[in-house]
Amino acid sequence: MDLTVEFVDATRPEPPAGWDAFVASAAVHPVWHWPVVHATAGRRRGAALAAMLRDGPAVTGLVYARLAGPARTLADVSCPGSSSMPGLVLPGGLPSVLDPAGVGGPGRALLAAAVAAFEAAVRRERRRVRAVAYRSVFAGELPTVAGRFSLVGRGLPVTMFYNEYPSYERYLAGLSGSRRASQRRQVRLVEREPGLDSSFGPLAGGVDVARFNALADATSRRHETRRWPRARRLSHPQRAALARVPGVLAARYARTGGELVGLGINFDHPSVPLAGPWGALDPHEGGPRGLWFDQHARILRWAIESGRAGVIGGKGLVELKCELGYEQVPQWLVLRRLP
Template identity: 30%
Template structure:
């Protein structure tokens, strides 16, 4: 069946009529909602190219990539596309996901076929000057599925995943090191009994405003600005749309005056929700110590009560997450000269 590509600049091109159907069929989280892709693209440091893969006219997958041109500047994609550059495949605004996905569960050979078709089509679209690609968040076994004769692999931070198959929180506690278990329990009891602190978990739109989320998220983003292509803080418009929707949960800590002291945003999913971001006020600025670890207690409890298969805890703080029982899944960046 022939493969065709529909390439889109989310800043300007309208949403495909079947995009939500495609996103839902592929089990993708809310960060792939088209209005959020548009908000992300307007704030991105390089133009975003979204590609819908169609087999026989039906949408079967998608790939998102940043166009890292030889003249890095905003606004070049539509009117003055760079003649050369590097195609950087990654999920918009979320390091816990891949920048490519498919509907159903295609086997390895079909995945290779689809990605090879993507590569051929994108090279024809961009021109011969676009001579290399970078694939991010590549899992073990995936390099063989990605197109290219020469591949250079660079390990990155692992992805932490915590299965939650238990019926209550005590079953999770029982698996932890005794010192860690005792400290988590003690702090959880202390925070729950503190009348000057409220702790709520529920739909984000009911617990937090876009402005509050943007402030804490920006502070968190500034801690992770390293690397070859540092990620710009997510804009207010993005976070306002994110927390105002139906697919995001929030864990919010507030003081007696109602000030937001800590916030975790969770991208809801039927089986594996993603812990999207954490931000907290520093203790020297009026915040509370140890909210970060207490947050995991609350989120694990929520996951168990909601019948989830587990939580994707994301990247960073790998050793601390392993101490909490998470599996660390190796991840890498794959550079492919074309």
């Protein structure tokens, strides 16, 4: 398979021809929409690589990489809008272990051709780059991405909810007795909170992005328990872009007067929606209790009742998510030296 690579300038706000069309047509999560790529790259030219893979004139894949290290000699391939997903996306958009419905998956031949084409183009056009790091490589793709001279390191697991339930009540019945009772109690707390408006669905009328960023930053600081490696936190422009892409499903909580006290952004997908950023006012500072549990109840209920095959839950609060029925899915980082 003879793929070609077209590098594009991620600092330009206008999407290159074919980029968003591929995202819309190839079952790719909305975190790949060009405004998110542009917000991730920022304004520093030469700090990132964005590329379209082509099979003839047709776009057949996308790649995003940060240039890191001394003199930007490392291409760090990572998804622009989610640390849970790979930074090289092909038709289907999903690694095999995250694709319980079996509708996605690029196949090993296409993945191998994409890796080879991208690295050949980097060697040819970005001569300073000496190595490529691929993040979020899952078990089914690891033998293809990890070459003979690669370094492979275990990353933090990604949580995955596999939908095997005919109804939300059957899902609840599968939880432990204490977690089932606690989850129902948390949802009732939110329902009965005086002066709280809650909803789940498309983000109609936009969102107070500045407030959301403040809530998300504070929430991230509360939940970050490790010093190394430091967690990658989304920037304010990234969250703003993510809140505006097509396919956003939001669990939204606001006081009657309009003050935003909680917002969870999720990204729809034909098979497996993807959880995005979350922020909520700390209950110790006057925020309602139970919002995090309530938003998981809403996204899981929606996924079950809409017949989705699962939900990709991200890397945070893994133990709590597993109590809610998610499973840990291992993933790796693969470092390949360019000859």
